[in-house]
Amino acid sequence: DVKVTQSSRYLVKRTGEKVFLECVQDMDHENMFWYRQDPGLGLRLIYFSYDVKMKEKGDIPEGYSVSREKKERFSLILESASTNQTSMYLCASSQGGTRTYEQYFGPGTRLTVT
Amino acid sequence: TQLLEQSPQFLSIQEGENLTVYCNSSSVFSSLQWYRQEPGEGPVLLVTVVTGGEVKKLKRLTFQFGDARKDSSLHITAAQPGDTGLYLCAVGQAGTALIFGKGTTLSVSS
Numbered sequence: 001d002v003k004v005t006q007s008s009r010y011l012v013k014r015t016g017e018k019v020f021l022e023c024v025q026d027m028d029h030e031n032m033f034w035y036r037q038d039p040g041l042g043l044r045l046i047y048f049s050y051d052v053k054m055k056e057k058g059d060i061p062e063g064y065s066v067s068r069e070k071k072e073r074f075s076l077i078l079e080s081a082s083t084n085q086t087s088m089y090l091c092a093s094s095q096g097g098t099r100t101y102e103q104y105f106g107p108g109t110r111l112t113v114t
Numbered sequence: 115t116q117l118l119e120q121s122p123q124f125l126s127i128q129e130g131e132n133l134t135v136y137c138n139s140s141s142v143f144s145s146l147q148w149y150r151q152e153p154g155e156g157p158v159l160l161v162t163v164v165t166g167g168e169v170k171k172l173k174r175l176t177f178q179f180g181d182a183r184k185d186s187s188l189h190i191t192a193a194q195p196g197d198t199g200l201y202l203c204a205v206g207q208a209g210t211a212l213i214f215g216k217g218t219t220l221s222v223s224s
Contacts, residue, residue, distance in 0.1 A: 004156070033211065042216035043157075043202070058211065090156050102147060103204075103212060105156030 003027070004106035006091055012112045019078040021109050023091030030096025032074035033103065034058075034066060036087040043090065049074055050096060081113045117141065118203055118215035126221045130192050135218040137203035138185045144206065146186050148177055151200040151217075193222045 007022035025032065033048040035058075045058030047066040055066050063085060067075045074093075078085055088110050092103040119138045127133055137146065145164040149157035161170050163179035163186060170177045174197075176189040190197055200219050204212040 040216070043214040045211055048211055056211075092156070102159045102162060103157075105158070108154070108156050110154075 004091060004093055004104050006089075006106040006109050008109050009107060010110050010112075012114065013078075013081050014114055015082060017078075017081050017113075019081050019111065019113075021076040021078075021089055021091075021111070023074045023076070023093075023106055024072055025074075025093040025104070026072065027093065027104070028071065029093035029104075030071070031094045031101070032068065033092040033094075034064075034074065034076045035090045035092065036060070036085075037090055037108075038087050046076065081111075083113050085111065086113045087111060117213050118205065120201075120203060120215035120218050122218060123216070124219050124221075126223070127193055129194055129222055129224045131222075132189070132191050133193060133220070134187055134189045135201055135220070136185065136187050137215055139205070140184065141205075142183050144183070146179060146183075147204045147212070148186070148188055149202040149204060149214075151202060153199070157200075157202055190220075193220075195222050195224050198222050 004025045013019050031050050034046045035043045037043050044060050046064050049055045049068045065077045088108050090108045091106040094101040094103045121136050147162045148160045151157040161177045166183045167181045168179045174191045178187050200217045202214050202217045204214045
């Protein structure tokens, strides 16, 4: 089975702190994704990566950055956390290629910024 | 304008009832995926449909892709409390990323 793990299930941070969310997948997938999920807004793509050291902005990249130094690991960084970044953060991975493959999600990190 | 419209937004039913949820768009897609997300967890893929008119069954769940590949439906027969969750449809974008609908929240009570 594909396994996607996220570093924390719950996280509480203060405004202005730098926050790291880590995601690891064990299926040798080329593509990795970070989403946030908010009530009434659905899943929104923050960033994705289709290869090591490559990244693409999604729909809402402002206030976030990412890092992919190894194929299996994709990190989301909040440089200076703000209360409007309180949300559920979901990481996903999929095979690479020209078609859109099914995505496999981690369990999510519920981040609260106070 | 939302690319994918899911309806209804919320559905609350009793165990044993049947239900259908919908995913609609004005665009044509090469494939469409359905996911279920249980409270506090990440979405899990249920099925991918690729051919217009295609019907796929997964136990009590029946998925249909519209003939014109613009819409899809998910029918659950004899719903159980374990079916409770958020049902999301998704389509491909730019070859890699998915676009998700906002989902249908289903609650099945015993």
